[in-house]
Amino acid sequence: MPGKQSEEEPLEEAAAEDGAEENLVGLTVEEMHQGQEAALALEDMMALSAQTLVHAEVDELYQEVRLLGQGRFGRVLLVTHRQKGTALALKQLPKKSTSLRGFLYEFCVGLSLGAHSAIVAAYGIGIESANSYSFLTEPILHGDLIAFIQPKVGLPLPAVQCCATQLASALEHIHSHGLVYRDLKPENVLVYDPACWHVKLTDFGHTRPRGTLLRLTGPPIPYTAPELCAPPPLPEGLPIQPALDAWALGVLVFCLLTGYFPWDQPLVEVDPFYEDFLIWQSSGQPQDRPQPWFGLAPAADTLLWGLLDPHPQRRSPVCAIKGYLGQPWKQQEGEAEQLGKE
Numbered sequence: 001m002p003g004k005q006s007e008e009e010p011l012e013e014a015a016a017e018d019g020a021e022e023n024l025v026g027l028t029v030e031e032m033h034q035g036q037e038a039a040l041a042l043e044d045m046m047a048l049s050a051q052t053l054v055h056a057e058v059d060e061l062y063q064e065v066r067l068l069g070q071g072r073f074g075r076v077l078l079v080t081h082r083q084k085g086t087a088l089a090l091k092q093l094p095k096k097s098t099s100l101r102g103f104l105y106e107f108c109v110g111l112s113l114g115a116h117s118a119i120v121a122a123y124g125i126g127i128e129s130a131n132s133y134s135f136l137t138e139p140i141l142h143g144d145l146i147a148f149i150q151p152k153v154g155l156p157l158p159a160v161q162c163c164a165t166q167l168a169s170a171l172e173h174i175h176s177h178g179l180v181y182r183d184l185k186p187e188n189v190l191v192y193d194p195a196c197w198h199v200k201l202t203d204f205g206h207t208r209p210r211g212t213l214l215r216l217t218g219p220p221i222p223y224t225a226p227e228l229c230a231p232p233p234l235p236e237g238l239p240i241q242p243a244l245d246a247w248a249l250g251v252l253v254f255c256l257l258t259g260y261f262p263w264d265q266p267l268v269e270v271d272p273f274y275e276d277f278l279i280w281q282s283s284g285q286p287q288d289r290p291q292p293w294f295g296l297a298p299a300a301d302t303l304l305w306g307l308l309d310p311h312p313q314r315r316s317p318v319c320a321i322k323g324y325l326g327q328p329w330k331q332q333e334g335e336a337e338q339l340g341k342e
């Protein structure tokens with residue numbers, strides 16, 4: 001979705017109010033500067049991109065081939081360049097629901113990330129038409145990951161480990177640019193090949209500089225980290241951290257492994273599945289293992305407990321995935337039943 005600036009507060013206000021040198025509501029001075037530098041770099045890129053927008057109707061330049069996907073805010077078309085014939089994905093955002101600033105923000109975040117094998121490549125072409133804004137990226141023709149996750153089954157283990165590795169690497173890359181992705185879910189993971197060996201992250205409309213103050217504006221979903229569901233530490237909101245993405249990665253890996261969500265919302269006294277998970281995490285007893293977690297191997301338990309730690313400061317970073325590759329993440333046939341009887 002395109003950037004919505006109105007819900008967000010600049011970080012300097014939080015720093016001034018708090019007055020602390022070392023730790024600004026969970027954010028170190030260094031982390032705060034990293035976020036501020038990312039925000040300034042994006043502002044510069046947006047100002048330059050605004051001057052180089054192509055003013056044309058899309059069909060003057062590109063031939064529409066078919067619809068690739070439809071989001072809440074825009075649609076993505078497979079197009080070919082009218083002169084060269086090159087196939088491209090064109091994301092089109094209607095002006096009635098997207099401001100120029102929101103469009104430039106999403107366009108420039110994609111561009112600022114540069115080349116990464118697990119991030120959809122952005123081409124530096126932005127188009128302003130009478131009723132829409134558009135930008136171009138590489139097309140990925142096997143759709144998004146949601147269609148590949150078999151309900152109650154998930155994905156084959158080698159594919160889960162491939163997807164997890166690539167997504168962790170993409171998120172690490174985004175974090176190294178001082179940004180937090182904030183929208184990890186299967187619909188934003190595009191699949192390059194039918195076996196799901198190669199995936200790419202797309203849709204940077206929710207990506208924000210580290211430390212941006214944010215409040216939850218709608219009901220939480222399974223991927224929403226619990227610190228965002230709690231009352232914010234500052235009136236303007238929570239300073240966002242890469243730990244939000246680590247939580248979402250943990251939930252996504254669980255979905256890929258099992259074909260279930262671990263819970264609907266990470267809210268105690270509202271969601272019994274989340275409550276059961278917390279009980280199991282604090283007791284560590286096999287008899288407390290919640291039903292959706294049957295079938296996972298010890299390596300997956302440890303990995304997911306780390307990524308799904310309710311305390312953001314204790315939560316494992318996304319790169320923790322690397323320490324668990326090549327190990328079994330699911331029990332073999334029969335082992336799962338045994339574990340349930342323990």
Ligand SMILES: Nc1ncnc2c1ncn2[C@@H]1O[C@H](COP(=O)(O)OP(=O)(O)OP(=O)(O)O)[C@@H](O)[C@H]1O
Pocket residue numbers: 001002068069070071072073074075076089091120137138139140141143144187188190202203205
């Ligand atoms: N480069 C691409 N190649 C192929 N398909 C794509 C590409 N980019 C997006 N899509 C498809 O289009 C869908 C919508 O795209 P996108 O998520 O960018 O839109 P959105 O309006 O921002 O969505 P959301 O409702 O999640 O905010 C994706 O789920 C995907 O299926």
